[in-house]
Amino acid sequence: MTQSLGTSSMAAARPHWRHSTLSNFVERHFKWLIVMPAVLLILVLSIYPLLFSMWVNFVNYDFEIPGHAFVGLQNFTTVIADPNAQSALLLTIILSVVNVAIEFLLGLVLALAMVKTFRGRGLVMAILIIPLFISPVIVGQSWALFLQRPFGPADYILSQLLGRPVEISWLTQSPWYYIAIVIADVWQWTPFMFVILLAGLAAIPAHLYEAAELDGVSTTQAFFYVTVPQLAPIILLAITFRLLDAVRLFDVIFMMTGGGPGTKTYTASYYLYQVGFQQFHLSVATAGSWIFLILLSVVIMVLVRRLLRAENR
């Protein structure tokens, strides 16, 4: 704080309350006091529950069995040995990778198509971002409505386009239920990739392309030697943010397939919800959520460290 700023004549008129102990205290510890309410709230409603669940991991916390007896690692062994847990984890990984990959590619193509201005660009932009503001529950419901016979028009449209009758049971027939889930997720989150990548594309300085053009570089070459390297940190950012949300996949499953048929479309979140809140094996579900969290934090550490390195460069 430099004295040269402002006029010191005003400083003489300091009100007397500034000398009271309270305001002195506030002034001295201001930097901590203003962060305190938010930090306390996070500690109470996020960190304390996590610590509490550490204890739940090792006891029996089950609404069907009274008492909280210490059971050691039994909750962990139960969940690890559960074939439903294994397949749910596998499906979560596959769906996350497939969803994010498709969303990235479509988002990139959209961003490339939208980077130059044209008439009606504002309207197209406004339409493309609509899915970002819709609850995933509604996205799941409206895709279920659109796809599933007898109500949905999807089969009718497909049979008109292909010129032969199409009868797909989108939510109950393998592999169509996976495809239906992917369609809903891609519909909702491609705009996320698109918006971020478009911002990245727009930030690439035009002189790089002009220089490439002077060197007689083709459009394709310019894409791989100018666009991709310039965009790399933003690609990493977009994929990191998206991937860490994609692994949570729950709402769409809940609305479209309910995990079914059978347990075929259980994702990690949906499995933990079933075990914890439908079967009320709270300890087993807690142990499962810790395993999920630990696996996820490995991914987070790798991706976020990369991200920070890219930012610093």
Added chain:
Amino acid sequence: MAGSLKVRRRARRGRGSSAVRFVFLALFVLFVLVPIYWMVITSIKPTSDYLTVPPVWFPAEPTIVHYTAALFSYRGLQGLINSLIVASAATVLSTLLGTMMAYGLARFNTGGHHLAFWVLSQRFLPPVAIILPIFLLFRSWHLYDTHIGLILIYTVMTLPLTVWMMYAYFRQLPRSLEEAALVDGLSRWQAMWMIAVPLAAPGIAAAAVFAFISVWTEFFFALILTSRHAFTLPTVFRAFLGFQGAQYGEACALATTSLVPSIILGMLVQRHLVRGLTLGALRG
């Protein structure tokens, strides 16, 4: 000469690729709009138009009966009111606490990078990891199925967003005005509220809208932490699971009711969208 030739060739290729571009954009716009259109149209379709082949793309006699049914027979109105209460209160709380914290991080570097990244890490914590203990604690704290409980959990959920968006925003603002105010005898508290916050008002408004939208559309916490009393609008859609009663119109009427406010709000903050999606990491 060679230069102008190259330019002409490039222009021709540009025209060809722009046709591909517009076809692709048109198809994607269609892909985005068709399910929404189908939903909105279904919400005003009479029941007799439900199962026709070919499907009815616009009903000859639109009706609003599904809206009254969804709002009154399926407790949609109660869900709507609860959602408004919870989302508004959580938005105010999160914006208030988040702005204060962001100011501390940006101006005083409180806690260094560690504190800032600790808050960010909360954003990446999957809800399913904390929902079980939260559920147990809420039951013993008598917060289960209350507005207050949901408001608090949504405040925590949106804090990383408001803190980081405002953190990025405050760092862009010059310090000199606040420093001058301090020299003029204002307390740090006053300098924050009277100088920095008004300057950051557009950013604060955008952060608040994003917080509101993310609470408005949230399902998982509300599903588990509420039942008969504090249930929010997204949880009402459970009534239509599987459509055993063929309540297509009711489901769509409720969905339309829910998405109109969040889309309108979203369009208002479109300019800040990149910031909102990346928690201020990118400016857009």
